[in-house]
Amino acid sequence: MAIKSRNESRVIRHKRIRKKIFGTAERPRLAFYRSLNAIYAQIINDETGETLVSASTIDRDYVAKYGKRGGKSIEDAKKLGQFLAEKAIAKGIQNVVFDRGGFLYHGKVKAFADAAREAGLNF
Structure with a gap:
């Protein structure tokens, strides 16, 4: 058996997760x-294939609000989670299903999710 790279393993995990997770109009992904x-995050309606809200640590609005560009720390993940939740709630989205993208629910992923929950998203 060939040795898989870290990214190949992540993609396999992500495919396994995506079999079970599907975003709808009432509860997007x-x-x-x-x-x-x-760090990048999107809220997606999989029924129509439409991105409803997106944010990243290199987004102009994010940089204007927090003053620096990047996403290498857990603090940046927390800020992005809060920022995305604020944008989603402004568009009327409160319930979502979380797709961790094959990453382990630890560190930046956990910090992002916890900050989004604290800011008002339900998942």
Whole structure:
């Protein structure tokens, strides 16, 4: 058996998760992704294939509010979770289903999710 890279293993986990998670109009999917340089999150209606709300640590609005660009720390993940929740609630979205993107629910992923919950998103 060939040795898989870290990203290949993550993609396999993500596919396994996506079999069970589906975003609807009443409860869209909150998709999370982190790269080496930034953190990205989207709220997606999978029925129509439409992105309802998106945010990232390199987004202009995020940088204008928090003053720095990037996403390498847990603090940045917390800020992004709060920022995305505020944008979602402004659009009338309160209930979502969380898609961790194959990442382990630990560190930045957990910080992001907890901050989004505290800011008012239900999942």
